[in-house]
Amino acid sequence: MPHILEVENMVKKYGEFEAVKGVSFDVEEGEVFGLLGPNGAGKTTTISMITGLFPPTSGTARIDGHDILKEPLLVKQMNGLVPQDLALYPTLSARANLQFFGRVYGLSGKKLKENVEDVLRVVSLTERADQTIEKYSGGMKRRVNIAAGLVHQPRLLFLDEPTVGVDPQSRNHIFESVQRLNRERGMTIIYTSHYMEEVELLCNRVAIIDQGKLIALDTIKNLVAMLGGGVLRIGVRHADDHLLAALSQLPSVKNASLLQSVAQPNPEVQTPDLLHTLPAVIKIETQNSQQALIHVINYLEDQNIALLSLDILENNLESVFLHLTGKQLRE
Amino acid sequence: MKILSIAWKDLKIFFKEPGYLIYLIVLPLVFILLFTTLFSASIGSTSDTNKISLVVVNLDSGGEQAEQLLKGLEATGTIQVIPSTLEKTQSDFRDTRITQYLTIPENFSQNIAVGKKVEVTLTALDTFSMSVQTLRMSTYGVVNDMLLERSILQSLEQFAAMQSALPSENRLYDPEMLTAQAKSQFISSKERPLVDVKVEVPQTSKTSEEDFSMVQFSVPGFTVLFAFLVSQATARSIYDEKKNGSFRRLMAAPLSKLQLLGGKLLPNFLVVIFQILVIFFTSTVLLSWLGMDRLSLGQSPLTLAAISIMLALCSTSLGILIAAIAKTEAQIGGVSALFLWLMGFLGGTMVPLDVMSSPMLNTISKFIPHSYAVGAYKDVLTLGAGFNTVLPALGVLLGFSVLFFAIGLWRFDFD
Numbered sequence: 001m002p003h004i005l006e007v008e009n010m011v012k013k014y015g016e017f018e019a020v021k022g023v024s025f026d027v028e029e030g031e032v033f034g035l036l037g038p039n040g041a042g043k044t045t046t047i048s049m050i051t052g053l054f055p056p057t058s059g060t061a062r063i064d065g066h067d068i069l070k071e072p073l074l075v076k077q078m079n080g081l082v083p084q085d086l087a088l089y090p091t092l093s094a095r096a097n098l099q100f101f102g103r104v105y106g107l108s109g110k111k112l113k114e115n116v117e118d119v120l121r122v123v124s125l126t127e128r129a130d131q132t133i134e135k136y137s138g139g140m141k142r143r144v145n146i147a148a149g150l151v152h153q154p155r156l157l158f159l160d161e162p163t164v165g166v167d168p169q170s171r172n173h174i175f176e177s178v179q180r181l182n183r184e185r186g187m188t189i190i191y192t193s194h195y196m197e198e199v200e201l202l203c204n205r206v207a208i209i210d211q212g213k214l215i216a217l218d219t220i221k222n223l224v225a226m227l228g229g230g231v232l233r234i235g236v237r238h239a240d241d242h243l244l245a246a247l248s249q250l251p252s253v254k255n256a257s258l259l260q261s262v263a264q265p266n267p268e269v270q271t272p273d274l275l276h277t278l279p280a281v282i283k284i285e286t287q288n289s290q291q292a293l294i295h296v297i298n299y300l301e302d303q304n305i306a307l308l309s310l311d312i313l314e315n316n317l318e319s320v321f322l323h324l325t326g327k328q329l330r331e
Numbered sequence: 332m333k334i335l336s337i338a339w340k341d342l343k344i345f346f347k348e349p350g351y352l353i354y355l356i357v358l359p360l361v362f363i364l365l366f367t368t369l370f371s372a373s374i375g376s377t378s379d380t381n382k383i384s385l386v387v388v389n390l391d392s393g394g395e396q397a398e399q400l401l402k403g404l405e406a407t408g409t410i411q412v413i414p415s416t417l418e419k420t421q422s423d424f425r426d427t428r429i430t431q432y433l434t435i436p437e438n439f440s441q442n443i444a445v446g447k448k449v450e451v452t453l454t455a456l457d458t459f460s461m462s463v464q465t466l467r468m469s470t471y472g473v474v475n476d477m478l479l480e481r482s483i484l485q486s487l488e489q490f491a492a493m494q495s496a497l498p499s500e501n502r503l504y505d506p507e508m509l510t511a512q513a514k515s516q517f518i519s520s521k522e523r524p525l526v527d528v529k530v531e532v533p534q535t536s537k538t539s540e541e542d543f544s545m546v547q548f549s550v551p552g553f554t555v556l557f558a559f560l561v562s563q564a565t566a567r568s569i570y571d572e573k574k575n576g577s578f579r580r581l582m583a584a585p586l587s588k589l590q591l592l593g594g595k596l597l598p599n600f601l602v603v604i605f606q607i608l609v610i611f612f613t614s615t616v617l618l619s620w621l622g623m624d625r626l627s628l629g630q631s632p633l634t635l636a637a638i639s640i641m642l643a644l645c646s647t648s649l650g651i652l653i654a655a656i657a658k659t660e661a662q663i664g665g666v667s668a669l670f671l672w673l674m675g676f677l678g679g680t681m682v683p684l685d686v687m688s689s690p691m692l693n694t695i696s697k698f699i700p701h702s703y704a705v706g707a708y709k710d711v712l713t714l715g716a717g718f719n720t721v722l723p724a725l726g727v728l729l730g731f732s733v734l735f736f737a738i739g740l741w742r743f744d745f746d
């Protein structure tokens with residue numbers, strides 16, 4: 001498949017601070033591509049550079065073979081951007097907002113009218129289209145925000161955390177819309193999130209980005225397979241090297257290590273309570289979590305070590321991220 | 332096309348916001364109405380139903396001509412004569428209990444009788460008010476009618492004397508001769524009026540022959556003041572656009588910077604033009620319906636249009652300058668409003684610069700675009716000036732516009 005987007009070593013510096021540290025990836029036409037990373041990882045900054053909000057400090061990107069720095073207007077016509085924060089005119093109606101954004105992309109007359117009605121249907125807001133945005137619920141505002149990026153029927157749609165602060169109903173609605181746009185219209189979608197479930201549900205391939213660096217890029221299946229059979233987290237009163245070595249020797253266990261970096265100072269990142277209250281949490285990577293669990297419990301019983309807590313993390317992007325960074329994504 | 336789309340969208344948002352409409356359209360009208368009514372009331376009522384009271388100091392008491400002048404003034408029906416003494420009148424005037432009085436000099440009657448030139452003095456706080464102008468015209472009219480009357484009487488007497496010297500069968504009142512005699516007297520009195528009415532303004536000791544009314548001052552002043560206040564709304568609109576994130580969408584859209592800025596600035600220009608039309612319409616049509624002095628538009632509407640366009644341009648480029656410099660909500664709101672009102676004051680939009688008569692303030696006003704726009708409007712509206720007279724002011728306004736735009740564009744933050 002041809003690459004509709006090629007990102008080449010993009011860097012963004014804010015003064016001394018390097019928010020994006022040389023990110024490169026390719027996106028194929030027709031795929032839903034996930035950009036996953038915790039708060040402050042540099043997702044929005046990366047997307048903003050690609051969509052031309054500001055130039056990269058260095059590096060570039062090509063869309064459909066056109067350099068974004070050399071042919072900005074041509075490239076921008078192909079992009080649709082749904083910014084992370086609402087970006088609408090609150091005192092205008094949904095329809096007026098959509099019509100305006102359509103015109104800005106050069107639509108007019110019948111085509112404009114058709115497209116506006118079409119995207120209103122996509123986000124199921126036809127009935128309330130003439131109400132001012134101010135009067136909408138949070139979820140409805142989000143839906144208009146998405147619609148505004150779709151009016152000109154872009155080939156490439158950038159969705160920056162479209163479900164943040166959205167009720168479950170609207171959230172499901174957004175998922176359905178994304179899937180339909182991709183399946184029925186063949187729209188390529190770049191979906192940014194720090195919710196790994198969303199990315200797992202929607203995306204074929206995912207780039208994991210942390211602290212401005214790309215740390216993994218593959219299909220979700222391959223990323224999970226790389227980890228093997230899941231992770232156990234056990235809480236004990238005291239852990240020493242002897243215990244860790246013994247656990248590592250158990251059948252089906254790949255590795256046991258003390259989990260330290262979890263208790264982060266960042267108050268926005270919720271760490272489960274047990275990590276604060278318990279003296280020690282051990283992370284056990286397994287080849288098969290079910291079998292390893294039996295061996296671990298038997299061993300602890302033999303040794304008379306009390307098991308204070310137990311988490312079984314089936315392998316998913318969360319554990320991939322944990323494995324790669326020693327940190328958790330949000331939630 | 333895209334410029335128009337952005338401008339149209341902004342105008343829709345603008346006209347949905349009642350605050351803006353009140354601030355930029357209603358407020359200037361209220362100011363003009365207030366200034367026009369309050370100031371003419373304090374200077375003297377111009378309304379037809381009330382007579383203008385005129386304190387008269389007659390230093391020629393008992394003089395026949397002086398008495399006749401007083402009667403004549405009363406007879407106009409618009410003036411009520413209040414005789415007073417010089418001392419009392421002068422102290423009343425000093426304490427502004429009265430705003431104008433008429434002085435008839437000593438030997439007034441005697442001098443007229445011997446054909447000597449005499450002068451009555453109308454002393455007034457200022458010459459701006461209609462009532463002073465009315466008084467001056469009335470007095471002048473009365474005095475000259477009186478003289479004409481006197482001349483005719485004189486010539487009749489002369490004629491009678493001539494006739495009495497002739498034999499009685501020849502005593503004919505020849506109408507032709509009579510008319511010729513009267514005519515020559517009339518013409519000479521018009522050409523060399525014996526009595527002049529001098530208008531005196533003690534504080535500034537300036538005499539003014541302009542027919543000035545408050546509306547002629549307040550309209551140009553407030554038009555310019557409020558036209559420049561629109562630039563605050565433009566800066567605000569750009570700020571809002573950045574704050575609510577829609578600026579990101581515009582940056583992501585296939586728009587050139589020229590289209591983006593053009594679209595954001597065009598509404599400023601259009602709103603100023605709209606504002607000026609509303610103010611001028613109100614001042615010419617509505618004020619006269621309300622029975623107040625209406626604005627006189629001068630001789631050259633095209634020159635007015637040219638000034639208005641330059642004013643709108645200058646306000647627009649000030650808009651991008653403010654948007655580029657002011658970064659916080661407070662700077663966009665309070666600080667820039669304060670700045671614009673201060674500029675308005677220093678630029679002579681609220682109090683005329685010549686009234687402030689401070690050399691420092693006058694120097695400062697040279698660096699403020701407002702003063703040129705106000706000056707140009709006044710030249711056309713009040714003095715009846717044409718395009719060539721205001722051309723230098725238009726040039727200066729264009730210069731300010733270019734300067735503001737260049738700095739604004741240079742400092743503008745597209746991120």
Ligand SMILES: Nc1ncnc2c1ncn2[C@@H]1O[C@H](COP(=O)(O)OP(=O)(O)OP(=O)(O)O)[C@@H](O)[C@H]1O
Nearest residue numbers: 014019037038039040041042043044045046084194
């Ligand atoms: N204008 C700016 N000036 C300075 N630093 C900035 C600026 N914008 C972003 N940053 C920094 O760049 C880093 C990346 O921010 P970015 O918004 O790209 O993160 P993100 O991955 O989108 O996070 P989130 O999930 O919270 O949206 C952060 O550390 C942020 O503080």
Ligand SMILES: [Mg+2]
Nearest residue numbers: 043044045084
């Ligand atoms: Mg972000």
